[in-house]
Amino acid sequence: MDPVLIAELVVVGMGSGILGALFGIGGGIVFVPVLTVIFGLLAGEAVAVSLVGIIASSAGAASYYVGKGVANIRxxxxxxITTAVGAMVGAAVAAYIENWILLVIFAIVEIYSAASMIFVPERVSEDVGTDDALTFSYKDEKDGAVRRYRLGNLWPGTALCAAAGAMSSMTGVGGGTVKVPLMNILMHVPIRAASNTSNYMIGITAASGAIIYLAHGTLLPDYAAAIAIGALVGSYIGTRISAKLNASSMRRYFSVLLLVVAGIILLEAGGYI
Amino acid sequence: MLKLGVVSGAALCALGLLVPSAEVVLWAGIVMVMVTPLAGVVASTASLVHERDLWAKAGIVLIAVIAIGLVLSLA
Structure with a gap:
């Protein structure tokens, strides 16, 4: 493979890796359009390569935050569980629904989530009293304080993750952009913990999908390898940047990201990209 | 485990890209990156089971769901 092409792919991977580590998104929203429009891959090839990049990005970030207890593995x-089931159902149903309808619904969800994160204050209760199975804590890197939180609306949130998984598999976009607001707004998980838990989850989802593409012979190894290297490096850079952001800034930047994602999705729905 | 798997995989990928004749190394790196998160799920679940943590059940169910999904998809 041409060294210049490898370098370009590494840079693309790095950019997405930084975004992924900061906000708990996979980066498919960056990878897939760039790989198809700029690098000329077919859609299936781009998705396969994208999944490997997403794995590298999420695993790189998750390995850092799992060790620090920020990502809530439990x-x-x-x-x-429900995300994976939703994704399987979504993949089966997707063939019966017009793609533009799915994308418009997805964009509406993203805009609603962005508005919620802007206008609805973070409802994380740190006065959680005694420990129980729903109480967790982590050390915030920004100020060194130990933050405790108690999960709320566990079962509604778990059920809604099925919808997130279905939408993600039907549109190929944005599991993290749905799950992070879901955890933060509905389940009362602090934004930093929510984004890093999402990072942990995204790798698992992407790994399952990537294995299937590998088995079907759709994966381009050179592209996947270069993207993965860049995404891993980017994820480490992103974790260092994230440590300097406070929670309110993260919510604000994430809201902007959601609106950008919604715009890209609407452009895709309209056939412009 | 996540860090070891993904860093090792990326290193093999880099070696595979640098040495064009080492395609096996390239594929080994990609596969290692791909299975790392799933290995992490197994390791996390095993740890939770060992600690008799209530949340271990979630890990066990997730492993079953992933296994069923992969079998159905690859069949």
Whole structure:
């Protein structure tokens, strides 16, 4: 493979890795359009390569935050159950629904989530009293304080993750952009813990999908390898940047990201990209 | 485990890209990156089971769901 092409792919991977580590998104919203429009891959090839990049990005960030206790593995394992089931159902149903309808619905969800994160204050209760199975804590890197929180609306949130998984598999976009607001707004998980738990979950979802593409021979190894290297490096950079952001800034930047994602999705729905 | 798996995988990927004849190394790196999160689920679940943590059940169910999903998809 041409060294210049490898370098370009590494840079794309790095950019997405930084975004993924900061906000708990996979980066498919960056990878897939860039790989198809700029690098000329077919849609299936782009998705396969994108999944490997997403794995590298999420695993890189998750390995850092799991070690520090910020990513909530327990919650991630639970939510991933319904996400995975939703994704399987979504993949089966997607063939019967017009893609533009799915994308418009997805964009509406993203805009609603962005508005909620802007106008609805974070409802994380740190006065959680005694410990129980729903109480967790982590050390905030920004100020060194130990933050405790108690999960709320566990079962509604878990059920809604099925919808997130279905929408993600039907549109190929944005599991993290749905799950992070879901955890933060509905389940009362602090934004930093929510984004890093999402990072942990996204890798699992992407790994399952990537194995299937590998088995079907759709994966381009050179592209996947270069993207993965860049995404891993980017994820480490992103974790260092994230440590300097406070929670309110993260929510604000995440809201902007959601609106950008919604715009890209609407452009895709209209056939412009 | 996440860090070891993804860093090792990326290193093999880099080696595979640098040495064009080492396609096996390239594929080994990609596969290692891909299975790392799933290995992490197994390791996390095993740890929770060992600690008799209530949340271990979630890990066990998730492993079953992933396994069923992969079998159905690959069949």
């Amino acid at each position: 919650l991630g394992l639970l939510l991933e």
